[in-house]
Amino acid sequence: MKVLPIYSVKPYAPHKYHDNDRCTERNNIERENVRQGTGGRPLCDHCERLNREGK
Numbered sequence: 219m220k221v222l223p224i225y226s227v228k229p230y231a232p233h234k235y236h237d238n239d240r241c242t243e244r245n246n247i248e249r250e251n252v253r254q255g256t257g258g259r260p261l262c263d264h265c266e267r268l269n270r271e272g273k
């Protein structure tokens with residue numbers, strides 16, 4: 219489901235934000251690299267699809 223946006227500050231991580239708790243990329247972000255918000259980045263493609271499917 220759709221949740222609050224977060225993004226990863228890890229160098230070389232995709233510069234996207236995530237807002238769906240079923241996104242594996244989101245769930246693989248190491249805790250120390252997680253930041254709240256969008257970071258001014260575009261939404262992750264996978265999250266966008268999950269949101270559109272209502273998952």
Ligand SMILES: [Zn+2]
Pocket residue numbers: 235236237238241242243244262263264265266
């Ligand atoms: Zn995502």
